[in-house]
Amino acid sequence: xxxKSIKGKSTAEIxxxxxxxxxxxxxxxxxxxFISKAxxxxxxxxxxxxxxxxxxxxxTNGEFIDEETEKESAAILLLDMKKEHFEVYFEEYPExxxxxxxxxxxxxxxxRFKVPAFLIGTSHAAADGEEVLQGIxxxxxxxxxxYGGAAGDDYSFTGTNVFTNGRDSGHGIVCIxxxxxxxxxxxxxxxxxxxxxxxxxxxxxxxxxxxxxxDIPVLDITxxxxxxxxxxxxxxxxxxxxxxxxPLQLQREKGDPLMRPGLQVDWTDRSFYTSGSVPQGSKVRFxxxxxxxxxxxxxxxxxxxxxTEMPEADALVVFSCAGRILSLGPLMTKELEGVKEVWxxxxxxxxxxxxxGRATGGNLEMHNLTTCCVAxxxx
Numbered sequence: 528x529x530x531k532s533i534k535g536k537s538t539a540e541i542x543x544x545x546x547x548x549x550x551x552x553x554x555x556x557x558x559x560x561f562i563s564k565a566x567x568x569x570x571x572x573x574x575x576x577x578x579x580x581x582x583x584x585x586x587t588n589g590e591f592i593d594e595e596t597e598k599e600s601a602a603i604l605l606l607d608m609k610k611e612h613f614e615v616y617f618e619e620y621p622e623x624x625x626x627x628x629x630x631x632x633x634x635x636x637x638x639r640f641k642v643p644a645f646l647i648g649t650s651h652a653a654a655d656g657e658e659v660l661q662g663i664x665x666x667x668x669x670x671x672x673x674y675g676g677a678a679g680d681d682y683s684f685t686g687t688n689v690f691t692n693g694r695d696s697g698h699g700i701v702c703i704x705x706x707x708x709x710x711x712x713x714x715x716x717x718x719x720x721x722x723x724x725x726x727x728x729x730x731x732x733x734x735x736x737x738x739x740x741x742d743i744p745v746l747d748i749t750x751x752x753x754x755x756x757x758x759x760x761x762x763x764x765x766x767x768x769x770x771x772x773x774p775l776q777l778q779r780e781k782g783d784p785l786m787r788p789g790l791q792v793d794w795t796d797r798s799f800y801t802s803g804s805v806p807q808g809s810k811v812r813f814x815x816x817x818x819x820x821x822x823x824x825x826x827x828x829x830x831x832x833x834x835t836e837m838p839e840a841d842a843l844v845v846f847s848c849a850g851r852i853l854s855l856g857p858l859m860t861k862e863l864e865g866v867k868e869v870w871x872x873x874x875x876x877x878x879x880x881x882x883x884g885r886a887t888g889g890n891l892e893m894h895n896l897t898t899c900c901v902a903x904x905x906x
Contacts, residue, residue: 528710528905529553529607530842530873532592536600538570545574548605555605557613557703559646559844560584560690561877564680565599568690576692580605581615583703584690585648588679588849589878594864596852596878599681604842604875608905612709614639617691619699625655628700629662636667636704643667644712646703646844646901647675647883650689650696652791655735656881656893657803659700664891672707673891674714674901676846676879677802684766684791687880705903713837714901716884716894717828719821720786722776722812724752732807736800737775737787740811744797749773749789752813760794771816771850774896775801778810786814786895788850790880802881803893816854825898826865832902833869840902843867845876847898852878866900 531553533544549555558575562568564586575582590602616635620628636643645663649656656677663673678687689701705712727748731738737745750758753773758765766789774788789799805811833840845866852859867874884899885891 528841531605532603532873532875533605534592534597534600534602538567538574541571541601541603542574545578553607555580555607556610557581557606557608558583559604559875560601561587561590561875562601563587563590563599564688566601569695571601572690572692582691583615583646583648583701585676585678585701585877586680586688587877588682588880589852590876591863592875593867594860596859596863602875602877604844604873606842608710612706612905614704615691616702616704617694617699619696620654621698625658626662629659630666632700632702633663633666640704640706642707644672644705644707644710646705646712647673648678648689648701649675650678650687651698652684652687652880653800655804656883657735660883660891660893669891671891672712672714673883674712674899675883676877676899677881679849679878679880682767682849709906711837711904711906712901713832714884714899715828715832716882716897716899717825718783718786718894718897719817719824720774720776720814720896721817722784722814724813726778726810726812729805729807729809729811732805735802735804736798737805738796738798745799746789746792746797749813766790766792767853770895771853773813773815775811776814777805778812782890785892786897787811788895802895819858822855822858822862822865825862826869829866829869829900837902837904840870840872840904842872842903843870843874844901844903845874845898846879846882847876848882848896849878849880850896851898862898870902
C-alpha cells in the first residue's frame with residue numbers, strides 16, 4: 528500500500544496538494560482527514576468525494592502530518608488501499624445509546640470481514656467512548672484491534688464533528704473497518720501524567736457522568752485542590768484548566784491508571800462528564816502534567832511496538848490529546864519527530880479530546896492526555 532500525507536490552510540491549498548499527490552499515478556481510495564472547524568470541511572470532502580475517495584473525518588484541536596503542528600488547517604493521510612480490504616461506517620447516537628450503536632457497526636463489520644479491525648472517530652464531548660469500545664468488543668471479541676480518538680473543536684467547547692462522504696454529525700461515530708487478514712493494524716497508547724495527593728472515592732457516578740467525589744460535587748473538589756479560580760460558566764478556559772492541568776486519574780489494580788478529565792460541566796449540580804466510564808465506588812487521584820521525559824516514553828513505546836509486533840508499516844495515524852500540546856507546548860514537536868522517525872512513513876494526526884487504544888495491561892480502553900500511535904500495513 529502506498530500512502531501520502533498532505534496539508535493546507537484553505538480549500539485551494541488542499542485541492543492543489545491533492546492534484547499534486549496524484550500527478551505520478553497515485554490513486555488513493557481512502558482519506559483519513561483531520562480538519563479544523565475553521566476550515567470549510569464540506570468543500571474539502573466534496574473534492575475527495577469527486578475523486579472517488581472514501582472519507583474518515585474528525586474535527587480537531589490542531590493537526591499535523593509531520594513534527595510541525597498546525598492550527599486552523601487540514602491534515603489528510605491518503606491511502607491507495609484496495610477497496611475490498613476496508614469499509615467506512617457512519618452512525619449517530621442522539622439517544623446516547625453508544626454501546627448499541629457500536630454493536631450494530633461491529634455486527635455489520637463481522638458479516639463483511641472474518642477478522643475486522645476498527646479505526647474510530649467519535650463526536651460530542653459527553654459521549655462515552657468506553658461504551659463504544661465495549662459494544663465493539665462484545666461482538667468482535669476482547670482481543671479486537673480498535674483504536675481512534677474523539678473529535679475536537681479548536682478548544683472552543685462548542686461542539687465536535689465526525690464526517691464521511693455526504694454525512695456529518697455532532698452526535699456520531701465514523702469508523703474504518705479493516706479486513707485484518709489483509710491489512711495489519713497495531714497501536715499503542717502512552718500517557719505519563721503523574722498522580723498527586725491521596726486516593727479519593729467516587730461516591731456518585733453513572734457511566735461517564737461523575738457527580739461527587741468524597742460526597743463533594745466533583746467540580747468543587749477539583750477547584751479546591753487544583754487552586755482553580757473563576758469556576759463559573761463564563762470562564763471559557765475552565766475546561767482547558769481542568770483537563771490539562773489537574774485531571775482525575777482512575778486507579779486500577781492492574782495496568783496504568785486511566786486519565787478521566789472533565790470535558791463537559793453540568794452546572795445544575797456541578798458535576799461533569801468524562802470521555803470514559805468512572806464506576807461508582809472506584810478510587811481516583813488528581814494528577815499533574817509530567818516532566819519532559821514523557822516524550823521519550825511515547826517514542827520508546829512506539830519503538831517497542833516496531834521491534835515486537837510491527838517491523839514494517841505503510842502509514843501512521845496519531846491521536847494525541849489536546850492537553851498534551853497545552854502542557855508541552857513547542858516541545859510537542861520533539862515527540863512527533865521521534866514517533867515519525869520510527870518507521871519514517873507518511874503520517875497524519877490530530878490533537879483529540881480523547882484517545883482509544885491499549886496501554887500497559889493490554890486492555891481496550893478510552894484514554895486522555897495520551898498519545899495513541901496506530902501503524903498500518905497492507906499485506
